[in-house]
Amino acid sequence: MSRLFSVACLFLLTLTASLAAHADVRVLTSIKPLQLIAAAVQDGVGQPAVLLPPGASPHHYALRPSDVRNVREAQLLYWVGADLETFLPRVLAGRSQPSVAVQDLPGMHLRHFGESHDEHAQHAGHGHDEAADEHDDIHDHAHRPGSLDAHLWLLPANAQVIAAKIAADLAAADPSNAARYQANANAFGERLSALDQRLKKRLQGLAGKPYFVFHEAYDYFEAAYGLRHAGVFSVLGEVQPGARHVAAMRERLQQVGPTCVFSEPPLRPRLAQTLTAGLPVTLAELDAMGAGLAVDANGYEALLENLAGELAGCLETL
Incomplete structure (x- = not known):
């Protein structure tokens, strides 16, 4: 009986050690979008x-007590940075484990509002692009010219940099699965x-097609x-322009003629109908x-494919 008990104890100890070695980080x-990249890794x-x-906006989010608890208990935490999630720095100060602002990772390609698409620069310090002003006369400047464009996940090269960092961190936290x-x-x-x-091939014939957006979130893509969008209709909250x-x-x-106007899910701004009534405009959505x-492992790719499909689906009809 005692031998059987010893064997059972040894089995349980081995099983416990095995489970601990393979415990989820x-x-x-x-x-x-960062969750989708992490899921692939x-x-x-x-x-x-x-x-x-x-549906929550990273620009305007109020943390709940359960959110604060999740932030403090996570072993590894990834966020874009203070330029996007302005609500996070204060609660991150209470963490004892790693928090990674991906905008600060070496090798990231960063853009700043007001840059032309030719100025795909990694660092700040670039002059305001006068050509950009040609399509900016209806823009409320919800994003300050020269400030970091934090929608950096929409560039595939940036997603690869983020994935490499997550893989290195996971390998350190869970060595038994490092190779995986x-x-x-x-x-x-x-x-x-x-x-x-594939995306370059799908979108190559659409350069120069005019379209407008309600949020300047797509410059990386x-x-x-x-x-290139022709203009931005900035809508801050529910405040309607005069x-x-x-x-x-x-x-x-x-002046533009047939065009597309893209809003973001889940809500279409009330202004969209007012602006486009009686005009040759197609209302559509872009989900960044x-x-x-x-x-799952393919979620991030689906995000980019959907974005390309949403753009092409409307622009190809113009």
Whole structure:
């Protein structure tokens, strides 16, 4: 009986050690696009969590007590940086484990508002692009010219840099699965290279097609694939622009002729209908956050493919 008990204890100890060696590392990301990148790296080993719920804006989010608890308990945390998630720095000060602002990673390609697409620079200090002003006369400047454009996940090359960092961090936290994390990151990079070629082919004939957006969030993607929005209708919260400003917006749309106006899910601004009524304008959506996408190894690629499809689906009709 005692021998049987000893064997049972040994089995339980071995099982416990094995489970501990393969325990999921608790990864938390601020926003879903980073969660999708982390999911590609953790594929087959664990599942990353995300802080912001679907539809929440990283620009204007109020942390709940449960969010603060999740931030403090995560082993690894990834966020874009203080230029995007302005609500996070204070609570991150209470963390004892690693927090990575991906905008600060070496090798990231960063853009600044007001740059031309030719100025795909890594550092600040670039002059304001006068050519950009040609399409900016209806822009409220919700983003200050010269400030960092934090929508950096929309460039595939940046996603590869982020994935490499996550793989290195996971390998250090979970050495028994280090080879798996690295293999996943390598496979992710290869898939992104192939996707990049497909997207270039899909979008190459659309350069010069006029379209407008309600949020200046797509410059990384546009610069990568030769596109450029004609203007930005900035809508801050529910504050509606004055009649004179709306008239100027409509006049711009009339001058352009057939065009597309893209809003972001989940809500279409009330202004969209007012602006476009009676004009040859198609209303559509661009989802930079991946709302509704499955969190799996291919989720990030689906985000970019959907973005390309949403743009092409409307612009090809012009």
